[in-house]
Amino acid sequence: METTKTLNSSVLDVRNISVSFGGVKPVQDVSFTIKENSFTSVIGPNGAGKTSLFNLLSGMNKVSSGEIIFMGEAIHSIHAHKIAQKGLVRTFQGAKVIRRLTVAENLMMAVKGNPGDNLLGFFNPRARKSFEVKAREEAMRRLDQVGLTKFADEYAGILSGGQRKLLDLSRALMADPKMLLLDEPFAGVNPTLVEKLLTVLAALRKEQSITFLLIEHDLETVMNISDRVIVMADGKIIADGLPKSIYENDLVIDAYLGSRRKDS
Amino acid sequence: MEAFIQPGFWIFVLALAGIYGIFSLGLQIQYGVGGIMNFGHVGMMAVSGYTIAVLVIKYEWSFWWAALAGVILAAFLGALLGLTTLRLSGDYFAIASIAFAEIVRYWILNTDNVTGGTQGTLAIPSPNGFASYTDKPDVILTWISDRLYPIIGDEASRDLSMVLIVWPFFGLFIWLSSRLQKTSWARVLRATREDDDVPRSLGKNVFRFRLQTLIIGSVFGGLAGVFWSVQFALLAPEDFLRIVTFYGWMILILAGATRVKGLFVAAIFFGFLYGATRFLEFWPLSLLSSPERAYLRVFLIGLVIVLLMVKRPQGLFGKRQEMILE
Numbered sequence: 001m002e003t004t005k006t007l008n009s010s011v012l013d014v015r016n017i018s019v020s021f022g023g024v025k026p027v028q029d030v031s032f033t034i035k036e037n038s039f040t041s042v043i044g045p046n047g048a049g050k051t052s053l054f055n056l057l058s059g060m061n062k063v064s065s066g067e068i069i070f071m072g073e074a075i076h077s078i079h080a081h082k083i084a085q086k087g088l089v090r091t092f093q094g095a096k097v098i099r100r101l102t103v104a105e106n107l108m109m110a111v112k113g114n115p116g117d118n119l120l121g122f123f124n125p126r127a128r129k130s131f132e133v134k135a136r137e138e139a140m141r142r143l144d145q146v147g148l149t150k151f152a153d154e155y156a157g158i159l160s161g162g163q164r165k166l167l168d169l170s171r172a173l174m175a176d177p178k179m180l181l182l183d184e185p186f187a188g189v190n191p192t193l194v195e196k197l198l199t200v201l202a203a204l205r206k207e208q209s210i211t212f213l214l215i216e217h218d219l220e221t222v223m224n225i226s227d228r229v230i231v232m233a234d235g236k237i238i239a240d241g242l243p244k245s246i247y248e249n250d251l252v253i254d255a256y257l258g259s260r261r262k263d264s
Numbered sequence: 265m266e267a268f269i270q271p272g273f274w275i276f277v278l279a280l281a282g283i284y285g286i287f288s289l290g291l292q293i294q295y296g297v298g299g300i301m302n303f304g305h306v307g308m309m310a311v312s313g314y315t316i317a318v319l320v321i322k323y324e325w326s327f328w329w330a331a332l333a334g335v336i337l338a339a340f341l342g343a344l345l346g347l348t349t350l351r352l353s354g355d356y357f358a359i360a361s362i363a364f365a366e367i368v369r370y371w372i373l374n375t376d377n378v379t380g381g382t383q384g385t386l387a388i389p390s391p392n393g394f395a396s397y398t399d400k401p402d403v404i405l406t407w408i409s410d411r412l413y414p415i416i417g418d419e420a421s422r423d424l425s426m427v428l429i430v431w432p433f434f435g436l437f438i439w440l441s442s443r444l445q446k447t448s449w450a451r452v453l454r455a456t457r458e459d460d461d462v463p464r465s466l467g468k469n470v471f472r473f474r475l476q477t478l479i480i481g482s483v484f485g486g487l488a489g490v491f492w493s494v495q496f497a498l499l500a501p502e503d504f505l506r507i508v509t510f511y512g513w514m515i516l517i518l519a520g521a522t523r524v525k526g527l528f529v530a531a532i533f534f535g536f537l538y539g540a541t542r543f544l545e546f547w548p549l550s551l552l553s554s555p556e557r558a559y560l561r562v563f564l565i566g567l568v569i570v571l572l573m574v575k576r577p578q579g580l581f582g583k584r585q586e587m588i589l590e
């Protein structure tokens with residue numbers, strides 16, 4: 001009952017989740033609510049538990065305790081692929097590409113509802129082929145967006161680290177997400193392209209009403225695009241608020257930003 | 265040495281190579297597309313072959329229904345193997361699959377009253393006392409042989425008729441499998457070969473894809489069992505030793521695991537190696553006893569494969585670039 005009430009305002013409702021691996025507790029009693037079509041950044045030093053948090057949200061690891069509600073539905077105990085099908089899609093820190101598929105194939109495999117993904121689809125070649133044509137068109141559009149068009153038919157294994165990030169991001173978009181979890185999408189990408197990507201993300205938010213939760217190491221990069229910043233350290237949330245308030249928060253300065261601000 | 269130039273022997277080898285080729289099609293889709301290392305594939309062929317023999321001899325089924333049952337049972341056992349062990353990581357699955365094939369063989373060995381045990385299918389108890397199961401396919405083989413008579417002007421051997429059946433089917437199966445490998449289903453499967461997390465994060469049920477692949481491969485193993493059972497007309501447990509699975513792997517490695525069409529030539533190449541190494545009886549090898557030469561033969565086949573792997577790790581037909589991508 002409670003979940004249906006919050007449905008209108010929130011897409012994701014994280015309630016007191018924790019995970020432990022033996023003695024290690026990467027995420028401890030974390031709670032937050034994400035509003036529809038918002039843009040939230042998670043920042044924090046290395047080892048703070050940000051990626052571990054994403055692993056829980058995407059179902060790749062299971063919570064030891066707590067609940068995760070996505071669009072009114074408890075998802076903390078269902079399979080990762082089912083969570084993705086519901087529209088909660090993630091990318092990976094360091095970007096994972098399928099090296100022995102071409103760049104275009106990497107994207108095309110992500111499209112939802114492909115009749116050819118089903119073995120029975122083998123007996124319906126016409127439906128399969130027309131879907132493939134559309135998938136390819138969409139893939140080419142996405143590649144154009146991130147400037148990878150000329151690599152479309154090369155193995156993804158030849159891409160550089162930065163290019164793999166772009167591919168990873170484009171691939172997640174191909175899966176028709178309601179909400180995207182991006183794990184450090186800008187690390188290792190050159191500043192001009194970061195600017196361009198930020199524009200792309202802002203446009204996606206506006207045009208496709210995607211909700212964003214993004215991990216970033218550097219607060220400055222996401223200052224302008226975020227309407228909220230969550231700061232993690234040692235598996236816990238230590239600050240949560242408007243970007244500006246985070247920038248001035250003493251706790252955050254101590255835990256994380258102190259040295260950086262002195263530099264600049 | 266005389267047999268070396270005898271066409272009859274090579275025709276037999278060709279028929280056998282085609283059957284091994286069909287057998288290796290199962291490994292190809294499992295490993296070459298899905299990255300699943302199955303070292304128990306021979307179990308599927310054994311199950312299907314024995315199902316046919318038992319159903320026809322003991323229960324007097326028609327060969328064709330028995331063949332269908334054999335392939336279905338092989339597929340079913342593939343599903344069972346997958347459901348119990350496919351969630352294990354690659355290496356552990358490989359070990360479990362060897363154990364699976366051994367269980368099948370031991371079961372056949374020790375269920376005398378059904379399978380004939382050590383004595384093979386000749387000892388299967390039959391209501392009419394007639395332990396043969398190939399009457400239906402033999403009609404077809406004879407028919408082919410009769411048509412060939414005016415062409416080759418001689419009695420065509422059973423092996424030649426088998427070649428003319430096995431190889432077109434092998435071609436058809438390759439074509440079907442290569443069609444399947446062009447679908448988006450196969451694309452997802454190829455992704456699972458490298459990484460579980462990416463397809464999972466995109467909503468693909470990795471386990472389902474793997475299980476389906478294991479079953480399809482088992483169907484090819486079962487089909488090979490149908491042809492095998494006709495070719496030899498009697499079966500024994502020692503026909504289905506682990507080495508048979510490795511012969512299938514050799515063909516696959518020769519072809520290049522991702523190249524399904526390469527299996528056609530690789531099977532012939534394997535047949536030549538397999539046949540030619542039988543004739544290693546000249547000096548100084550003639551000093552060895554015949555069981556020792558049998559070992560030498562397996563050793564030599566292995567050696568050729570190793571050399572090939574060093575020179576062409578992608579197989580005869582694979583793309584080298586695929587092997588070196590990081």
Ligand SMILES: Nc1ncnc2c1ncn2[C@@H]1O[C@H](COP(=O)(O)OP(=O)(O)O)[C@@H](O)[C@H]1O
Pocket residue numbers: 021024025026044045046047048049050051052053
């Ligand atoms: N599966 C796991 N088993 C054990 N420890 C883990 C596991 N996953 C993460 N950790 C630990 O959790 C801590 C947080 O890591 P991570 O979430 O990657 O941090 P961040 O992404 O903020 O840099 C690290 O100390 C890491 O070693």
Ligand SMILES: [Mg+2]
Pocket residue numbers: 050051052093
């Ligand atoms: Mg991280």
